Amino acid sequence: QVAQKDYDRERKVPSEFVVELAHARAMAHQDWIKAKTASDFSLFAPALTRQFELARRLADYLGYTEHPYDALLDLFEPGMRASQVTSILGSLREQLTALLRRIQNEGAAIDDDLLHQPYDVIRQREFTYDVMRRFGYDFTRGRHDASPHPFCTSFSSDDVRITADTQPEDLAYLLFSAMHETGHALYEQGISPQLARTPLAQGASLGVHESQSRMWENLVGRGRPAWTFFYPRLQGLFTTQLGGVTFDRFYQVINRVQPSFIRIQADELTYNLHILVRFELEMALLEGKQSVADLPQAWNDKMEAYLGVVPPNDALGVLQDVHWSEGLIGYFPTYTLGNLIAAQLFNTALAAHPSLPDEFAAGEFGALRGWLHDHVHVHGRKFTANELLQRITGGGLDARPYVDYLTAKFCDVYQIT
C-alpha cells in the first residue's frame, strides 16, 4: 500500500513540472543566500513568490479534498490534515503564550553564564558518549562525527550515523544536540530487520521522527530524574566549572526560557511559538491572504505578538530559515507535532512502566527504549502518525498532554505556584 501510494503520487506530477520545480528551487536557494547575507528581503521576494505559485500548482497536481495545504503536508506527514493542524496549533498558541507571560511576570530571570565557560572538548565527548550509550545508541552500528549543523543519517538500520559539533565554550551544545540526534538514531537502529531494503525501512513521518528526538532530548534529557544520575558525574569531570553549582541551579539553567529571534536556538517552550509564526504565514501565503511584499512586517508583528521580541533585521527574521527557498512548504508544523506526539507517547509509556523516573535516576533507560522499540521503532513506516497514536494511546493527536507537561515543568523550573 505504501509503495503504491508513493508510486501513484509521483505519477500525478508531470515530468516537465518536476523539472520546473527543481530549477526554481535551485535558483531560489541562491537568491536566499544572497538575500540573507545582505539582510535584504527584496532580493528573495520574487523567488519566494514563485515558490508559493509552484506550491499551489503542485497541490493541484497531487489533489486534495479540503485545502491545498493538505496535499503539501501529506508529503511530510502522511494522512495529516491542515484543519487538524490549524485547530491544534491554534489552541497551543493561546496556552503557550499565556504560560510564557506567567514565566516572565512571576518567575525570576535565569542566566546561563555557567554553561559558557571553557569546557575541555575531549571530556565533553566522553560524557556525551556515555549518555548516548546509556540511552541505547549502538556504536557498533553507527558513529559520531562533527559537522556545523547536527543531523542523523541512516544507510541501513546497521549503519546509522549522527553528527554534532563540540564547542569549547558551550557545555550544552554537543550534549543536547547529541541527545536529540540519538533519539532519531534509536528509531532508525530499531526498525525491524525484516523491513530492510523495502520502502518501509524508515520512520513513519517527520513528526513521529521528531517525537523520538525530542523525547530523548527534552522529556528525558532535560528532566530531573536523568540528571539525578548524570549531574554528579558531570560535576566530577568539570569540578572547577560546576563544583560549586547545586543540582537545582544546574537544572534551572538547562531549562531556561528566553524568547529569541532564531528558531534553532530557541528553548523548549518558545520553540513552538517560532513554528506557529511560520505555519500561520505559510497558510496565509498559500491562500493568497498574505502578500510576499509585506511578509517581513507580518513576520515581525507575529514575533512581537507571540514572543515579545522584534528582529532588528530580516536576516534575524523572515530570512533565517532555508526551508521555503527549497520549496519545503508544509514542513514546519511537523516539528511541533513531534513535541505533541512525544508527550502522548511518554505518558503512555509511563502508565505501562510507572518506575521509569526511578530507573532514569539510576542511569537505566532500557525500559523506555524497549517500549519505544516495540511500539514505534520496529514498525518503520507501516503506520501513519495518526494510526500509530490510535494503536498506542487509543486516541488521536492531542495537545493536552504536552501543554500539561510544559506547564508542570516550567512552573517547577521558575518556582511559580
Ligand code: ZN
Ligand atoms: Zn530532529
